[in-house]
Amino acid sequence: MNDKAFESVIGLEVHAQLQTQSKIFCGCSTRFGDQPNSHTCPVCLGMPGVLPVINRKVVEFAIMTSLALHCEEIPPRSVFARKNYFYPDLPKGYQISQYESPLALRGSLEIPAGGNGLRKIGITRVHLEEDAGKLVHGEGADSGSSFVDLNRAGVPLMEIVSEPDLRTPEEAGDYLRRLAAILVYLGVCDGKMEEGSLRCDANVSVRRRGETALGVKTELKNMNSFKNVEKALAKEIQRQIALVSEGKKVVQETLLWDPDNEVTLPMRGKEEAHDYRYFPEPDLLPLVLENSWVEELKKKIPELPQEKADRFVRDLGLTRYDAEVLVAAKPVSDFFDETVKIHPEPKKVSNWVTGEFLRIYWAEGGGPVKMTPQNLARIIKMVDEGKISGLVGKKVLEESYKNGQDPEKIVQEQGLSQVSDxxxxxxxxxxxxxxxxxxxxxxxxxxxxxxxxxxxxxxxxxxxxxxxxxxxxxxxxxxxx
Ligand SMILES: [Zn+2]
CATH class of the missing domain: 1.10.10.410 (Arc Repressor Mutant, subunit A)
Incomplete structure (x- = not known):
């Protein structure tokens, strides 16, 4: 078997949970972790005779995302559709989604392509839908019973579908990380795959190099981390190449990734769109977007990771690699920006931030930066002036990060001043x-x-x-x- 004779074709479908206070079609809270079924009402319980009303914030977040993803078309009119299927955590028997007339079309996103290069990945569409509830399977005395929690039913989801432009599992990982960063910069989603607020399904097929027709694809589900997406894709590509090399056929199906055993398991035959009997949702009016609103939202878009990385390279003289490392987490890139304002030596500050600082930042759980830019600037200055060694500087950084103490005080109290005498x-x-x-x-x-x-x-x-x-x-x- 010669892997080099094949190439893989990957497309991703990403579901992002939007960070709104209330659900997409009712006023119930989206808060996570409360008593089961405590955030429910007749609308999200699917009672007969009730009417959904669209949440304005949800639409605003989706428009901002579509703008950030350079969508060429944000149609003035889009339509919600019923996607019919039965599942015990879906009380209505259908999910409100968008099908023929999605919110936005034809966008793109750039991923690193070695050196200073970037590669454009096409985005097919962005649309809105509601989440389903959650089944909880009983344990102990409840073993054999299942319960349903509908707190999540009606939580707003935004689906972002890519073109099959990705060629390797690593590219898929880069695309996902970049997409997550954009959503976090926009403040529309927290981007956490491990916690389920960002979910990814992958379509993957293989073909012999030089062929233009697509091979039979399978769909991968249940990959709950960036790393697992890459691992699952690599495994599935290997499996498909082995089949095709032996003259066998790939069967179109949905596969579940088992992260503990690192294998993919068949889940079910893949449904076709017609299995869902889509039709326009009669309980909702078409969604009409006024151009002035879209223009207004354009102004609210902050500097995004790509622009920020470009600025770091162009104006601050950083390497593309360092710039990409800095912009991957928004709090870190903001912290870097602020520190450079106080200590205007970008390369030096970048070395500190991408090195020791990031190590401590992730070890302490990521999230908002727990130290002031002033304190990092003070540490860099003390090292530059020879008051402390670089080694001691790292130690002071760690302590100052953990307990918020003034770095000069740490040096003084622990007698860490550099000895030249x-x-x-x-x-x-x-x-x-x-x-x-x-x-x-x-x-x-x-x-x-x-x-x-x-x-x-x-x-x-x-x-x-x-x-x-x-x-x-x-x-x-x-x-x-
Ligand atoms: Zn509700």
Missing amino acids: ESALIGIIDEVIKDSPKEVERFKSGEEKLLQFLTGQVMKKSKGKANPKRVGELLKSRLGK
């Missing part, structure tokens, strides 16, 4: 010389690189407080160089 250093230097006779000999006989080793030993013994430059000088003079 000969009398304070010479004792440690002599100890190191005594403990490393072999290395000292090699250095004396001309192996210059041993100076780094010896300096390192002194740094270790001084717990990072010695000034490395001064240590080097003192070592040399001590060893008669």
Whole structure:
């Protein structure tokens, strides 16, 4: 089997839960984690004779997203449709969605394509729909019973469908991460796949390189993290290539990703659109968007990740790679921007933020940045001025991040100031010389690189407080160089 003889064709369908206070067609709260069925009313319970009313904020969020995704068409009139199917967590027996006349069409999104390059991925459509409820399967005494919680029924979802433009699992991952970042920048979705507020289904097929017709596709579901999307796609592509290589056929079906065993399992034959008996929703008027409203929303769109990364490269001289790392999480890119205003050395600040800062940020759970830009600027300044070593700077950064303390105070209270004074250093230097006779000999006989080793030993013994430059000088003079 030769994998290189094949290419894969991937399209993604992403469901984003919109961050509104109330549901899409009623006034019930969208708050998560409360008592089951405590956020329900006749509308979201699907009682007969009640009428849905569209939530203006939901439409606003979808328009903003469509604008951010460069949709060429946001039709002045779109139509909601009934998607009929039976499921125990869907009391109406149908889901209100959009089908023939979606909210927006023909957009695009750019993903990194090596070096400074970018690749445009087409977006087919953006539409609105309601979420279903949730089944909870009983345990213990309730084992064998199932319960339904309708708090989630009617929570607004925005579906974003891509063109089959993605060619590798990594590209799919890049597309998803970038899309999540855009939604977070817009403030319309929290972008958390692990918590289900961003869900992704993938359509994937393979074909021999050079072929233009599409192969038979399968649909992958249940991939609850960015990493799992990449893993599941890689596994499925391998499976399909193996089948086709052996002259067998890929069957069109829906597969569930099992993240624990890292395998895909058949779920059911794939439904066709006609199985759902779509028809225009008679309980809702067509959605009419006034142009002035769309124009007004255009002005509300903030600087998005792509523009921000471009600005970091163009105006601040950062590499594309660093710029992309910075813009991936909005709080981090905002923090970087603010720190550069106080300490106008972008490359230096970028090194600190993309290095030690990001490590601590993710270790502390991400989310809003828990330190002020002023405090990072102070740490960088102390290191620059030689008041503390770079190593100590990292330690101070971690403490200041965790407890919000003033970095200068941390240095003062813990006696972390860098030591450049000969009398304070010479004792440690002599100890190191005594403990490393072999290395000292090699250095004396001309192996210059041993100076780094010896300096390192002194740094270790001084717990990072010695000034490395001064240590080097003192070592040399001590060893008669
Ligand atoms: Zn309700």
